[in-house]
Amino acid sequence: MLRLRKYEEEEMITAKDIRRILLVSGWFMILTLPILGMRVDPLSDNILWRLKNVMWVGLGTVVLQSLPHLWHLYLYLQAGMIRLWHHLMGTPPHKIVEKTAHRDSLINRVITNPRQRAILCAVVLTLTIIYPQVVNEYQINIMIMAFLYIMLGLGLNIVVGMAGLLDLGFVAFYAVGAYTYALLNLHYGINFWMALPLGGIFAGIFGLLLGFPILRLRGDYLAIVTLGFGEIIRVILENWIELTHGVAGIVNIPGPTFFGLGLTPSQKILYLYYLMVLFVVITIFVVNRLQDSRLGRAWLALREDEIACQAMGIDKRRTKLAAFSLGAFWAGIAGVVFAAQNRSVYPVSFSFLESAMILSIVVLGGMGSIVGVILGALILILLPEYLRELSQYRMLFFGAILVLMMIFRPQGLISVVRRKYDIDSIKAEEKEGGA
Amino acid sequence: MSEPILQVQNLTMDFGGIRALNKLDITVHSGEIAALIGPNGAGKTTFFNCVTGIYKPTAGDVFLTPGKGEKPVSIKGLKPNIVTGKGLSRTFQNIRLFPKMTVLENVMIGRHCRTKTFILGAIFRPPRARREEREILLHSYRLLEKVGLAAFANDFAENLSYGAQRRLEIARALATEPHLLLLDEPAAGMNPQETEDLNALIREIAAEGLAVLLIEHDMKLVMSLSQRIFVVDYGSKIAEGTPKEIRSNPAVIKAYLGE
Numbered sequence: 092m093l094r095l096r097k098y099e100e101e102e103m104i105t106a107k108d109i110r111r112i113l114l115v116s117g118w119f120m121i122l123t124l125p126i127l128g129m130r131v132d133p134l135s136d137n138i139l140w141r142l143k144n145v146m147w148v149g150l151g152t153v154v155l156q157s158l159p160h161l162w163h164l165y166l167y168l169q170a171g172m173i174r175l176w177h178h179l180m181g182t183p184p185h186k187i188v189e190k191t192a193h194r195d196s197l198i199n200r201v202i203t204n205p206r207q208r209a210i211l212c213a214v215v216l217t218l219t220i221i222y223p224q225v226v227n228e229y230q231i232n233i234m235i236m237a238f239l240y241i242m243l244g245l246g247l248n249i250v251v252g253m254a255g256l257l258d259l260g261f262v263a264f265y266a267v268g269a270y271t272y273a274l275l276n277l278h279y280g281i282n283f284w285m286a287l288p289l290g291g292i293f294a295g296i297f298g299l300l301l302g303f304p305i306l307r308l309r310g311d312y313l314a315i316v317t318l319g320f321g322e323i324i325r326v327i328l329e330n331w332i333e334l335t336h337g338v339a340g341i342v343n344i345p346g347p348t349f350f351g352l353g354l355t356p357s358q359k360i361l362y363l364y365y366l367m368v369l370f371v372v373i374t375i376f377v378v379n380r381l382q383d384s385r386l387g388r389a390w391l392a393l394r395e396d397e398i399a400c401q402a403m404g405i406d407k408r409r410t411k412l413a414a415f416s417l418g419a420f421w422a423g424i425a426g427v428v429f430a431a432q433n434r435s436v437y438p439v440s441f442s443f444l445e446s447a448m449i450l451s452i453v454v455l456g457g458m459g460s461i462v463g464v465i466l467g468a469l470i471l472i473l474l475p476e477y478l479r480e481l482s483q484y485r486m487l488f489f490g491a492i493l494v495l496m497m498i499f500r501p502q503g504l505i506s507v508v509r510r511k512y513d514i515d516s517i518k519a520e521e522k523e524g525g526a
Numbered sequence: 527m528s529e530p531i532l533q534v535q536n537l538t539m540d541f542g543g544i545r546a547l548n549k550l551d552i553t554v555h556s557g558e559i560a561a562l563i564g565p566n567g568a569g570k571t572t573f574f575n576c577v578t579g580i581y582k583p584t585a586g587d588v589f590l591t592p593g594k595g596e597k598p599v600s601i602k603g604l605k606p607n608i609v610t611g612k613g614l615s616r617t618f619q620n621i622r623l624f625p626k627m628t629v630l631e632n633v634m635i636g637r638h639c640r641t642k643t644f645i646l647g648a649i650f651r652p653p654r655a656r657r658e659e660r661e662i663l664l665h666s667y668r669l670l671e672k673v674g675l676a677a678f679a680n681d682f683a684e685n686l687s688y689g690a691q692r693r694l695e696i697a698r699a700l701a702t703e704p705h706l707l708l709l710d711e712p713a714a715g716m717n718p719q720e721t722e723d724l725n726a727l728i729r730e731i732a733a734e735g736l737a738v739l740l741i742e743h744d745m746k747l748v749m750s751l752s753q754r755i756f757v758v759d760y761g762s763k764i765a766e767g768t769p770k771e772i773r774s775n776p777a778v779i780k781a782y783l784g785e
Contacts, residue, residue, distance in 0.1 A: 377649050384648030384655075385634075385641055385662065392624045392635045399622035402578060404610035404639025404702050413645060509628045511680040517667045520660070 108160065116152040123148045198462060199508045216372075223364050228357060231364050235432060237472040238367035239425055244452040244464040245374050246421030251450065252459035252507075253387060254414035255394025257314040260321025261449055263301075264294040264419035266328060266441035268426020273341040273436045274334070283347040283431050287424060294423025295416040302415035306408055309397070321446055328438035340437035344430050363432060370428065374421065378461055381417075383510050390414055391459075451489070455496055457503025466504055529591065531556040531706050531737045532577070532614070533598060537586035539569075539576050539761075546572045548761040549586070554706060556591070559728065559738045561752035563745075563772075565781060569761040570741045571619055574708050578616050579606040590614055593705060611639045615704035617695040619711045619741070625684035629675055632683050632694055633666035636701025669697040673727060689720035696727065707731065709740040713747050721747055749773070757781065 128145040129138055201207045223231045243265060250258045268290035275281040275289065305316050328335050335341070346359055347366060354362060381387045389410045392400045401407050430436050448471065456467025475485055496503070532554040539547040546569045554560050562570050576583040582603050589598035592612045601609050615636075624632050641662060647655040670676045673693040678686060683694060692712055699707055709728070713721045721744060728751055732738050742748045748755065749769040757765040757772060759781040765772055772778055 380651065381645075381648050385638060385643045385659070386645060386648050388627070388631055388635055389638055391627055391631075395624035395626060396622050398580060398606075399618065399624065400635070401606040402580070402610060402616055402618075402622075403635050403698060404607045404615075405635070406605075406607050417645065507626075509626075509631060509680075509682070511628070512630055512663065512667075514667075514676070514679055517663060521664055521667065 112153055112156045115156060116149045119152045120145050120149045196505065198505055202462060203508055203511060216368075219368055220365075223361055228360055231360055233473065233476045235360075235364055235367050236476075237469055238364075238371050239429060239432070240449065240452060240468040240472050241371050241465050242374050242425045242428075243422060243449045244456065244468045245378050245461065246418045246425065247449050248453050248459065248461070248464050249378065249381070249390070249421070250414050250418035251453050252457075252464070253382070253394065254390040254411065256411065256414060257310065258317045258415075258418070259314050259443070259446055259450065260301075260317035260319070260324075261418070261422060262441045262443070262445040263321040263324035264297055264422035265426040265429065265445070266324050266438075267294040267297050267419075268423030269430040269436045269441075270328065270335060270341075270426075271423070272427040272430045273344050276344055277341055283345065283427070287427050290427035291420045291423040294426065295420035297423075298416040298419025299412055301419075302412045306411055318443070318446075321441075321443060325438055325441050325443075328441065335438070338438055340435055342435040344434050344436070346431050346434065367428065370424070375461060375465075382461075386410070386413060451493065455492065455503060457505040457507060459507040460503065460505045463503050463505035463507075528555050528557055530554065530598070531591045532739070533589040534573075534577065535587045535589075537573070537576060537588065538584045539572055539581060540584045546761050547576065547583070550758070550761070550763055552756055552763065552766075554737050554739050556594070556705070556737050557732065557735055558753045559732050559740070559751050560754045560756065561748045562739060562741045562756050562758065563743070563748060564758040568758045570758060571710060572761075573758070574616060574710055574741065577601075577609075578614060578708065579604050579609040591705065607639065610702050610704075613703070613705035614708070615699040615702045615706075616708035617692070617699050617710055617712060619714065621688075621691050621695060623683040623691055623694060623698070625682065627683060628680050629683050629686065629694055630663075630666055630670060630679040633669050633697050633701050634662050636669075636698040637662040637665060639702055666697075666701055669700050672700075672730075673697045674723070689716045689724075692716065693724070693727070696731075700731070704736065706737045706739065709738060709742075711741055711743065713742055713744045725751060 124145055127148060128141055130141060131137075132139050201211055222234065243261070247258065247261045250256050250261070271290040271293045272281075272283070272286035275286055281289070301317070301320050305313055308316060329338055331337075347363060349362055389400070389405045392403070392405060393407065393410055393414075397407065400410075429440075433440075452467040452471050453464055454467075455463075455471060456465070457463030471489075475482065478485075481488070530553045532552070534550055534552040537547055537550040537552075538545065550573065552562070552573075562573065564570055572581065575581040577588055579601070586602070587600055588602045590601045590609075590612055591598045599612065601612060601614070604612075624635065627635075641658050643655045643658055647658075651659075667676065667679065670679055673696055675686075675690060675694055675697065678690070683691065686694060692715075696707075696709065696712065699709075712728070713724055716724060725747055728738055728740070740748075740751070752769060755765075755767065755769055755772045756763055757775070757778050764777045764781060765775045767775070
């Protein structure tokens, strides 16, 4: 009832809104005039006026600005339709609204219900296992890539989503993992399985090293330092030629071995695919367990209020370092897998854009939400692959998504649900303990 | 008189050239309810922040008795989490809950310093970690029942009413198993009924042997609850005594009402 009335009583668009829209559009047209509207013809030294472009800019800004108003109109019409429907059916409208008002989203309702969650997991797992049997190698490779980013996203999710530490240099740990495997293999012939934990541990140590000096920093300052750290690692990889072969990279890295059996190339891809499924499942399992643990709660509390957190007896230093090194550990493992999948590593693979990509996955999906991060990774990795024809617009698309998300769903696709404890069972247990 | 639980000696805190606390001596005994009052800006919250380790005091010393029959230890300059671990817990004047966590989880955070599970325990959940987790849950739930918030256990803390948020802060502070509880204006923003409930709650807490030191502007509450009152003004202690003594103290009347 309330919800209906709200949209019906508010004015949809006022003269003030229209004036603002026109002003902003005009301003945009003036701003873009020199870039889009004028062009110097080098042959005749004449200025060519391309006012049509500027007109499009103006029109575009008007349309974009009216989107919220259109959305409002839609809600208004929807409310009217619901009213009309109930009028025709002779039912009071508030019943329906009460039922729909304030509920968790469908996916959150499913994952908080243990039985439905089990069914969902089973279905998704079955689909993932069948998937490589029905598609070609190219698709499998893309999916492996997506899994890799799910791992990275979930790793960064520990740092950014749970502990609230904005890390813009996450790719540095990914690079450490990848180069650990590449170098250990080059010099000592260490195989994939031995490099896997080593890469993770090495990256984790780097996480600690970075973590110590920046324990006091928060927010923007933390973001800048981590950004710098990410760049430092990349620059070292590019310039320490004796160790890393510089931009030429390290090639001929062997893929993962399977109990010493020889595999054909297509078997190898399949093998890697299932390996990735296993890694992702383990990651989800671990992150899920961390989330509802003493440590996970401490991370959340740290994100919410640092001072209250310390006053409640939480060791800020230990908790932050744990988040940093665990996130880095995961990135390191993903790095080893990356090196094994590509059979080569180059510094260029670890640019800032990669960090931004992983961060986008976390932000788009919903900070702190496992399902959200998985969805975010699938969307941001698979979509560009399947829309290759539009690849020149990729960055535009990327930016637009982020801006729209910030406006309409700042909490991400999937908002976090906290675990609901079963009060009845606590009470029962309490009685048991008392008796 | 029972043994002292908190002894603050000569505590001084300077912010640049401003002396916020000037040679404060305050002693709280175990099992008593004491109050710290004074006009706005007198340095009451600064005193709490110095004692709990959020600020490092410029001079003076702070001793806390960590448990019955134990020797007092200096907690001056220790980190806030260490101080909490030694049995001193507090609430905040401007409520500092964890808004996006549930009410129950807020209290569970308070159990952090009394439990141990870390990374490996969280991932593998050995029997010890499970037991610990259950202990955290039960203990926290009992505290919620005590402050009357059990019905809201699974709601986000930010959705609670103002008075309920204050009570949740008390529950969270109690979860750390303190020997001394510092309450910073617990009744601020509460209606008369809520203040009445708070009065009963603080009495109940004190009856269990906990010492309570509260900052409060609600004089009715202060006078009815406390056995001893300290009055500070401009960072210095200007009076100390029973409610009756304080009420008739000329220095206090001057500080509050002017000449």
